[in-house]
Amino acid sequence: MIQIKDLRKSFEELQVLKGVDTTFEKGKTSLIIGQSGSGKTVFMKCLVGLLEPDEGDIFYDDMNFTAMSVRQRTRVRKKMGMLFQGSALFDSLTVEENVIFPLEMFNKNMTKKEKLERAHFCLDRVNILNANHLYPAEISGGMKKRVAIARAIANSPDYLFCDEPNSGLDPQTAIVIDKLISEITKEFNITTVVNTHDMNSVMEIGDHVVFLYKGDLWWEGSSEEILTSQNKEVEDFVYASELMLKLKSQ
Amino acid sequence: MQLFHHIGSYLMLLATILRRPQNAKIYRQKIIVEMDNLGLQSLGIVAIISVFMGAVVTIQTAFNTDHPLLPIYAVGFATRQSIILEFSPTIISLILAGKVGSRIASEIGTMRVTEQIDALEVMGINSSGYLILPKIVASMIVNPMLVIISIFLGVFGGWLATYVTGVIPLSHFTYGILFEFSQYDVFYAMIKTVVFAFLIASISGYFGYITRGGALEVGHSSTKAVVFSSIYIIFFNLILTQILLV
Numbered sequence: 279m280i281q282i283k284d285l286r287k288s289f290e291e292l293q294v295l296k297g298v299d300t301t302f303e304k305g306k307t308s309l310i311i312g313q314s315g316s317g318k319t320v321f322m323k324c325l326v327g328l329l330e331p332d333e334g335d336i337f338y339d340d341m342n343f344t345a346m347s348v349r350q351r352t353r354v355r356k357k358m359g360m361l362f363q364g365s366a367l368f369d370s371l372t373v374e375e376n377v378i379f380p381l382e383m384f385n386k387n388m389t390k391k392e393k394l395e396r397a398h399f400c401l402d403r404v405n406i407l408n409a410n411h412l413y414p415a416e417i418s419g420g421m422k423k424r425v426a427i428a429r430a431i432a433n434s435p436d437y438l439f440c441d442e443p444n445s446g447l448d449p450q451t452a453i454v455i456d457k458l459i460s461e462i463t464k465e466f467n468i469t470t471v472v473n474t475h476d477m478n479s480v481m482e483i484g485d486h487v488v489f490l491y492k493g494d495l496w497w498e499g500s501s502e503e504i505l506t507s508q509n510k511e512v513e514d515f516v517y518a519s520e521l522m523l524k525l526k527s528q
Numbered sequence: 529m530q531l532f533h534h535i536g537s538y539l540m541l542l543a544t545i546l547r548r549p550q551n552a553k554i555y556r557q558k559i560i561v562e563m564d565n566l567g568l569q570s571l572g573i574v575a576i577i578s579v580f581m582g583a584v585v586t587i588q589t590a591f592n593t594d595h596p597l598l599p600i601y602a603v604g605f606a607t608r609q610s611i612i613l614e615f616s617p618t619i620i621s622l623i624l625a626g627k628v629g630s631r632i633a634s635e636i637g638t639m640r641v642t643e644q645i646d647a648l649e650v651m652g653i654n655s656s657g658y659l660i661l662p663k664i665v666a667s668m669i670v671n672p673m674l675v676i677i678s679i680f681l682g683v684f685g686g687w688l689a690t691y692v693t694g695v696i697p698l699s700h701f702t703y704g705i706l707f708e709f710s711q712y713d714v715f716y717a718m719i720k721t722v723v724f725a726f727l728i729a730s731i732s733g734y735f736g737y738i739t740r741g742g743a744l745e746v747g748h749s750s751t752k753a754v755v756f757s758s759i760y761i762i763f764f765n766l767i768l769t770q771i772l773l774v
Binding site for chain 1: 550551554638639642643644646647649650651652653
């Protein structure tokens with residue numbers, strides 16, 4: 279479980295997060311949605327420690343991440359997996375080596391064979407077949423995302439963060455990635471936080487949805503509740519596309 | 529002010545780079561890989577430049593020291609001293625600053641803008657240490673080897689030029705090469721090379737690591753890495769020469 283209390287972040291005069299309070303439950307896929315510039319990426323970067331919040335606290339299973347030393351944070355970070363918008367696979371490593379990498383770094387007690395087996399299990403889980411020895415430059419965008427998921431779950435994380443997992447993917451592949459994230463969350467009982475502005479993702483996998491508007495937590499609820507939120511800004515976002523409007527009228 | 533900001537940031541980055549490695553085995557493997565990337569792959573250019581510069585130094589010295597009071601073997605002696613004291617450690621380091629420095633800065637800069645460094649950080653890895661420390665260690669090991677090779681090839685270039693052009697008798701050149709050889713000169717060259725290797729890898733790593741933006745900024749970082757590495761090499765060359773030779 280991740281608890282966020284009064285999280286604030288500014289860049290000089292620009293206030294990007296204006297006091298966000300929320301909780302992300304274990305075994306559920308929580309989605310952070312909002313327009314571009316609403317503070318989603320800054321929020322996620324604060325959660326994983328890539329940015330330091332100005333004020334507020336982040337608790338990982340009751341441990342205050344913001345008050346931790348570098349060494350303590352490293353221990354928590356070993357329990358994190360993250361899927362980046364551009365996949366962020368290491369160019370110089372093959373698909374298999376990318377997945378083995380976090381295991382090599384931190385699991386000194388695992389044998390080489392065990393690490394290889396774990397990597398193959400993760401790659402099988404995301405349906406990557408016969409690509410183990412290819413380099414990231416040699417595989418498609420969708421495959422890169424799946425390899426990135428495999429790498430993120432290699433160390434059996436407690437927390438999974440996904441930044442715009444569908445960006446740059448065709449609708450079919452996007453659904454595959456969404457379902458994969460949702461299945462993995464339930465299968466391994468992970469606390470998953472997904473940054474997105476894709477309403478398909480909200481409807482497909484959103485157990486808990488947080489709507490950010492100009493740095494404020496404007497609304498939160500389930501993916502069913504968002505369709506009837508009675509909140510102007512949320513409705514403007516949800517029904518921005520013709521398709522959603524048609525669905526609403528039906 | 530910008531310069532002080534960079535010096536402060538560079539020193540702070542060095543402090544994180546020099547933290548205890550999280551997995552010594554992986555660091556060792558990376559050092560071997562970097563020795564190949566940064567050192568062995570520079571062998572060709574070092575060899576070509578050394579042979580030709582050695583030849584040119586010999587011919588230039590021969591034509592400019594044509595004086596009855598100067599012994600003929602002084603050409604060989606001057607060639608050896610120029611190569612050991614200045615050409616191989618300093619000029620080769622400047623060339624490596626261009627070749628290796630731009631490679632390090634663009635590699636790390638690209639990793640920064642494609643979020644690969646963020647991925648390392650989220651995994652709990654000391655990204656600056658993991659990316660830069662093996663390059664520094666590899667450079668400090670392999671650059672002296674390159675300079676030793678450069679010294680031999682430079683002298684060989686001079687010998688070859690003497691043999692082919694006949695500017696002075698070959699026996700005089702060989703005598704000059706061996707005349708009053710001091711091991712301290714080689715020690716001095718090695719000290720300079722190790723310091724320059726540290727500067728090249730750490731300054732280039734720093735400019736790559738602080739890259740923000742996209743492809744354009746990676747290019748800027750690469751250029752800055754070469755420019756600043758070269759300036760600091762020249763600056764430290766003066767300081768080390770003063771300390772070690774005077």
